[in-house]
Amino acid sequence: MSSSRRLSPGLIAALGFVSAVGPFATDMYLASFTDIAGDLGVDAAAVQLTLTSFLVGVAVGQLVLGPWSDRVGRRPVLVVGGVIFALSSIALVFAPTIAVFVILRFVQGFSGSAGMVLGRTVAVDLSPKETAVRALSLIVVVVGVAPLVAPPIGGLLSEVVGWRGVMAALAVVAVVMLVVSLAVVPESLSIEHRHTAGMSQTLGAFRGLLADRAFPLYTGAYALTFGAIMAYVSASPFVGQVVLGMSPTVYSISFAVAASGVILSNIVNARVAVRFGPRRMLGVGLGATTGAAALLLALTLTGTLTIPGFVACAFLLTLGLGFTMSNASALGLARADHARGAGSAIMGTSQFVIGAVASPLVGLAGEDTAVPMAVVIAAMMALSLLLGILALRTPRRGRR
Secondary structure, three states: OOHHHOOOHHHHHHHHHHHOHHHHHHHOOHHHHHHHHHHHOOOHHHHHHHHHHHHHHHHHHHHHHHHHHHHHOHHHHHHHHHHHHHHHHHHHOOOOOHHHHHHHHHHHHHHHHHHHHHHHHHHHHOOOHHHHHHHHHHHHHHHHHHHHHHHHHHHHHHHHHHHHHHHHHHHHHHHHHHHHHHHOOOOOOOHHHOOOOOHHHHHHHHHHHHHOOOHHHHHHHHHHHHHHHHHHHHHHHHHHHHHOOOOHHHHHHHHHHHHHHHHHHHHHHHHHHHHHOHHHHHHHHHHHHHHHHHHHHHHHHOOOOOHHHHHHHHHHHHHHHHHHHHHHHHHHHOOOOOOHHHHHHHHHHHHHHHHHHHHHHOOOOOOOOOHHHHHHHHHHHHHHHHHHHHHHOOOOOOOO
């Protein structure tokens, strides 16, 4: 490995930043949901559809762009995706109707998925197998900064310049991401390791990964945990502001406090996962997220949910998220040595398909109840826990 292709701290920070498309593109405008609904004359479910369309775009985009990077290299795909992401972000500032908004959000998600899928892939390309989980955890720490800074910035901008001002700020972030991709991220896949057989080889890679005993289980646990988080993210503006009576600024601050859990868990994970092993740390994460889901459901069904209780449950949920997703990702991609782009694409696509399903479900009963959110989170975490247990019981390669 040449010095120009080492996974340096600066490169980890850059990969984390371009991987933070999701948090920036979702968390920054959450506090504007009620304003968007009023300005465009639509209900809460229609505004939540803008989040769903973004997640569908990300899911489809990863499925296409990940395998494409196995064929042409990581950097060209990252740059092309970055250009389209920046242009669609600029266009969103001027969206005249909710229909145009939804379509542009799909394009934004599709193109922005390049940063998400390739941030993980480049890190694994440049990491020795035994330290990949540490690299992924450090990237998630950087990604985790976005939920801390995006909601307060978005809440403040929403109150000062409205939701279009929030989208303009997101467009600036998109342009900076493109510049970082061009200036810092190298090509990590050498020509001799690229796939050359076209679609047949891509489909073969997909079939091989889905036939693996453990990969689909790790992917399922990874995706369902993300789905639980997206249920919280999609419903929290209405639960926080309508049900619990927070102002946009207070809601944004509370959201950032809760989101700090994912940074804390990944800092810890980066230090201890190599020592204790990603399998054990995955168990810790699944325990924390499932416990948080059960507590949130109990508080909601008994009518005792308060602002401190809501924030505490969300913090514990994101704390477990950090342990769960970093270690499930590392364990899953370890089964995809010869098709990391395809493996990362399957995990990422599954993640955002589940997230796209979860987002509208939490709004079915209207804006003035937290019950659908709590039920969806609990159901997804129960399934995630089951798949995680089955994955951890699968023999490791070479020990069958």
